[in-house]
Amino acid sequence: MSARYGMVIDLDRCTGCGACMVACAAENNVPALPARATDRTGLTPMLVHKVSNGVEGAGRREAFIPVACMHCANETPCVSVCPQQAVEVDKSTGIVMQIPQRCLGCRYCMTACPYHARYFNWWDPAWPPGMEKTLNPGVATRMRGVVEKCNLCHARLHSAMEKAAASGKKDIDMADYVPACVEACPTGAIQFGDLANPDDPASQAAHSPEAFRLLARLGTDPKTYYKSRQAWVRALAERSPAGHAAEAQNV
Amino acid sequence: MKVSRRDLLLGTAGLTAGIFFTPVPWKLLDDVSIWTQNWPWIPQPPRGPVSTKLASCTLCASGCALRVRMAAGFPVGISGSASHPLTKGALCPLGFAAHQLNWHPVRLREVRHKGRSASWDEARAAFEKACSEGPVGIVDGRSGRAASAALRSFAANRNGTYEIALGAEERALAPLAQWSSLPIHSLGYDLENTRTIVSFGAPLLDGWGIPGRFTRLWSERAAGQSDPQLRIIQIEPALSRTGSGAWRWVPICQGTEALLAASLARILIEERLVSITAPLPPASVAEAAIQTGLTPTAIRELAHTIAERRPTLVLSSDENPAVAALNLLLGSVGAPGGIVKRADRRTVPDAAPAQPLRAVLLDSTVPWEYRPQGSMEVFRFAAWDGGGNSADWLLPAPGFLEEPTDLPTPPTSAVATYAIAPNILTAPFPVKTAAEFLLQIDSTLPTLDQTVHARCEEIFRMRRGTIHADKRTPVTSLASAGKLEESLRAGGVWLDEPASSHGLPCALKEWPAGDPRHRSGNWANTWAPPVMPPLAAKLYQESSLRETPQRSQS
Numbered sequence: 001m002s003a004r005y006g007m008v009i010d011l012d013r014c015t016g017c018g019a020c021m022v023a024c025a026a027e028n029n030v031p032a033l034p035a036r037a038t039d040r041t042g043l044t045p046m047l048v049h050k051v052s053n054g055v056e057g058a059g060r061r062e063a064f065i066p067v068a069c070m071h072c073a074n075e076t077p078c079v080s081v082c083p084q085q086a087v088e089v090d091k092s093t094g095i096v097m098q099i100p101q102r103c104l105g106c107r108y109c110m111t112a113c114p115y116h117a118r119y120f121n122w123w124d125p126a127w128p129p130g131m132e133k134t135l136n137p138g139v140a141t142r143m144r145g146v147v148e149k150c151n152l153c154h155a156r157l158h159s160a161m162e163k164a165a166a167s168g169k170k171d172i173d174m175a176d177y178v179p180a181c182v183e184a185c186p187t188g189a190i191q192f193g194d195l196a197n198p199d200d201p202a203s204q205a206a207h208s209p210e211a212f213r214l215l216a217r218l219g220t221d222p223k224t225y226y227k228s229r230q231a232w233v234r235a236l237a238e239r240s241p242a243g244h245a246a247e248a249q250n251v
Numbered sequence: 252m253k254v255s256r257r258d259l260l261l262g263t264a265g266l267t268a269g270i271f272f273t274p275v276p277w278k279l280l281d282d283v284s285i286w287t288q289n290w291p292w293i294p295q296p297p298r299g300p301v302s303t304k305l306a307s308c309t310l311c312a313s314g315c316a317l318r319v320r321m322a323a324g325f326p327v328g329i330s331g332s333a334s335h336p337l338t339k340g341a342l343c344p345l346g347f348a349a350h351q352l353n354w355h356p357v358r359l360r361e362v363r364h365k366g367r368s369a370s371w372d373e374a375r376a377a378f379e380k381a382c383s384e385g386p387v388g389i390v391d392g393r394s395g396r397a398a399s400a401a402l403r404s405f406a407a408n409r410n411g412t413y414e415i416a417l418g419a420e421e422r423a424l425a426p427l428a429q430w431s432s433l434p435i436h437s438l439g440y441d442l443e444n445t446r447t448i449v450s451f452g453a454p455l456l457d458g459w460g461i462p463g464r465f466t467r468l469w470s471e472r473a474a475g476q477s478d479p480q481l482r483i484i485q486i487e488p489a490l491s492r493t494g495s496g497a498w499r500w501v502p503i504c505q506g507t508e509a510l511l512a513a514s515l516a517r518i519l520i521e522e523r524l525v526s527i528t529a530p531l532p533p534a535s536v537a538e539a540a541i542q543t544g545l546t547p548t549a550i551r552e553l554a555h556t557i558a559e560r561r562p563t564l565v566l567s568s569d570e571n572p573a574v575a576a577l578n579l580l581l582g583s584v585g586a587p588g589g590i591v592k593r594a595d596r597r598t599v600p601d602a603a604p605a606q607p608l609r610a611v612l613l614d615s616t617v618p619w620e621y622r623p624q625g626s627m628e629v630f631r632f633a634a635w636d637g638g639g640n641s642a643d644w645l646l647p648a649p650g651f652l653e654e655p656t657d658l659p660t661p662p663t664s665a666v667a668t669y670a671i672a673p674n675i676l677t678a679p680f681p682v683k684t685a686a687e688f689l690l691q692i693d694s695t696l697p698t699l700d701q702t703v704h705a706r707c708e709e710i711f712r713m714r715r716g717t718i719h720a721d722k723r724t725p726v727t728s729l730a731s732a733g734k735l736e737e738s739l740r741a742g743g744v745w746l747d748e749p750a751s752s753h754g755l756p757c758a759l760k761e762w763p764a765g766d767p768r769h770r771s772g773n774w775a776n777t778w779a780p781p782v783m784p785p786l787a788a789k790l791y792q793e794s795s796l797r798e799t800p801q802r803s804q805s
Contacts, residue, residue, distance in 0.1 A: 010474075012475025013475065015457070015466060015496055016492055017343070017456075018794075018796050018797065019342065019347060021790060022789055026350075026351075030786075032786050032787075032788040033792075038792070042789070042792070042794065048794065050796060100288055101284040101288050124293065125293060125294060131355075132296070134327055135294065135295070136296060136328055137299075137301065137323075140295075140296075141294060142288065143287060183330055186343075186466045186467070187466050187467065188470055189470070229475045
């Protein structure tokens with residue numbers, strides 16, 4: 001039976017600390033870029049956007065929306081535009097895979113992605129001398145000129161599959177497969193699991209009345225769900241979080 | 252055989268058509284693609300056996316428990332250890348990339364004297380000369396460690412001074428320590444049992460206290476709830492992360508925290524919202540309303556709110572006696588859910604005699620920004636050169652995970668803890684801790700192992716508390732102090748039993764004046780190294796999530 005791995009992020013519990021971003025970068029060997037890199041040219045497979053309710057004074061409230069690849073299941077926009085077949089949807093897991101060896105860097109997928117969750121690698125990966133010894137051996141470094149994004153810590157999935165196979169099991173133990181951002185969240189705001197399994201806590205959270213998805217009207221069936229009890233946060237669901245963050249900055 | 256033009260064209264057409272039916276070009280294309288992703292100058296991850304080691308973070312006083320993934324002898328990944336009783340697996344954002352710090356470009360790799368390269372022997376000779384010429388001062392940034400015992404003993408043996416550079420959370424407790432005549436290090440916050448927290452600018456959700464302790468509590472009892480079990484009222488001029496996550500955010504004018512605290516106290520006393528008697532603050536509500544920017548009605552409502560659901564804990568971002576005094580009025584000192592006394596064996600350093608010092612030695616735990624007052628010679632231990640430092644001598648100290656040390660109770664904890672952090676790396680060049688440096692000069696100082704053994708024996712004799720590791724082991728079930736030390740060295744954390752909440756008599760003769768200085772909480776304030784891990788750039792450079800901290804970047 002195919003799995004459908006996804007996340008449920010409780011926005012009311014997100015403090016915007018950024019631990020998920022740093023843990024993601026460390027796990028996936030994402031380098032720190034030169035000082036001229038910005039939020040537009042940086043490499044942040046997991047990016048936390050700061051949004052506000054637009055009110056000034058005591059009524060002002062702010063929230064944080066972590067955005068990574070949504071692993072869209074229906075007519076995945078990045079898959080359909082890629083001329084190189086460098087983006088594939090793994091039918092057995094639902095993970096949208098980016099294959100850097102095939103990518104020619106045309107960036108059509110970045111344009112097609114409604115969530116701005118893809119990043120072009122503008123620079124050769126570089127670390128200060130000696131720091132390459134701290135790279136994660138489970139993940140290969142990527143050259144400049146390719147597009148990068150979240151792959152739900154695929155290396156961890158492989159480790160869990162190897163462990164299951166070694167013990168003669170067909171299915172992985174979900175305790176063995178926890179993406180780095182989920183593991184890092186100090187408030188437990190991110191739940192991860194098999195959304196196709198009705199007994200999975202993440203699946204149950206995804207079907208709760210408080211759950212919603214960003215840009216759900218596009219019908220791409222994203223596998224990242226969000227939760228919030230705040231009406232103004234829920235109202236942002238139909239808008240691009242990146243666009244709203246830019247508006248908030250201008251304010 | 253004669254090849255005609257027709258044969259050539261046929262052959263070319265056939266070859267072209269055939270190419271599409273063979274895998275060769277596709278294989279070549281694939282190989283070229285892979286080849287172009289593996290240029291020899293692109294760094295590759297290390298190859299070697301992978302293992303996991305338990306360790307503790309020593310980059311701030313919290314001492315978070317770590318699970319360090321090692322490959323080929325190097326740390327390649329860090330995660331929190333859920334067995335730690337206080338942090339429960341949480342780490343700060345910087346902790347996840349801390350294993351890269353040892354290779355930071357500004358790592359201090361050699362002894363430097365006034366900017367020039369020097370040797371350890373020269374540094375030692377210079378310090379010994381300074382000791383012979385006059386009293387020396389020793390400054391410790393994290394007291395209660397085994398190394399601290401050596402630093403303190405050296406100062407005592409040489410008729411010098413021993414000073415502790417306190418953090419913001421510890422300074423906030425200073426007024427209560429003064430009123431109760433107890434050392435600051437024996438006071439903590441019973442956050443788990445409180446119902447209302449009034450924070451005057453303390454960055455509760457942004458690096459305050461022990462990572463994981465408060466954020467988990469907030470997540471479980473307050474986040475997103477309209478009527479939460481734990482009410483957090485954040486009082487500060489600008490909306491912060493804590494303000495956004497708080498039950499109420501009260502914006503006031505900058506520097507008026509003490510005045511607001513005094514007016515709240517006045518209302519609490521005059522309207523008999525509290526039963527405790529205290530000196531009436533001189534500030535009137537009308538005056539506070541003008542200064543703070545709040546209306547008198549809003550101040551009254553705030554006073555009623557903080558007295559409504561008790562225990563109420565009042566926290567300050569830094570030392571502010573007027574804010575701290577509200578705890579006395581609300582009966583939160585020495586009571587469950589308030590400020591409690593914990594069993595901590597640290598002693599208060601003697602008051603520094605007013606004498607000019609010939610030299611001062613700063614331990615690597617002292618914040619980089621610390622500047623000794625006076626014109627003495629400064630010996631500064633540090634693992635990284637944060638730049639702009641006026642120390643005469645910069646002495647390379649062990650970096651992240653390179654120093655074996657013990658970890659006393661972190662600030663703000665309500666119960667005493669003790670852990671031992673092994674070193675799992677060795678610096679590739681000569682480094683020394685301040686204690687090792689002093690031990691070479693004075694061999695009578697207690698060594699790290701001696702102090703750790705003594706501490707373990709003391710805990711064993713008390714027969715209290717539990718060792719938290721993969722499983723929990725009561726100290727009473729351990730056969731000897733040696734076994735206790737063994738389990739601590741294997742990554743366990745000793746957690747004392749909660750101390751009795753009673754027994755904190757505090758007397759207030761007059762309402763204290765406030766501290767009008769505004770100290771904004773920086774998210775990296777508790778981070779001891781003067782540099783940030785390069786990956787922190789994801790937070791402040793490659794995103795708009797945070798302001799650029801005043802730290803060196805690679």
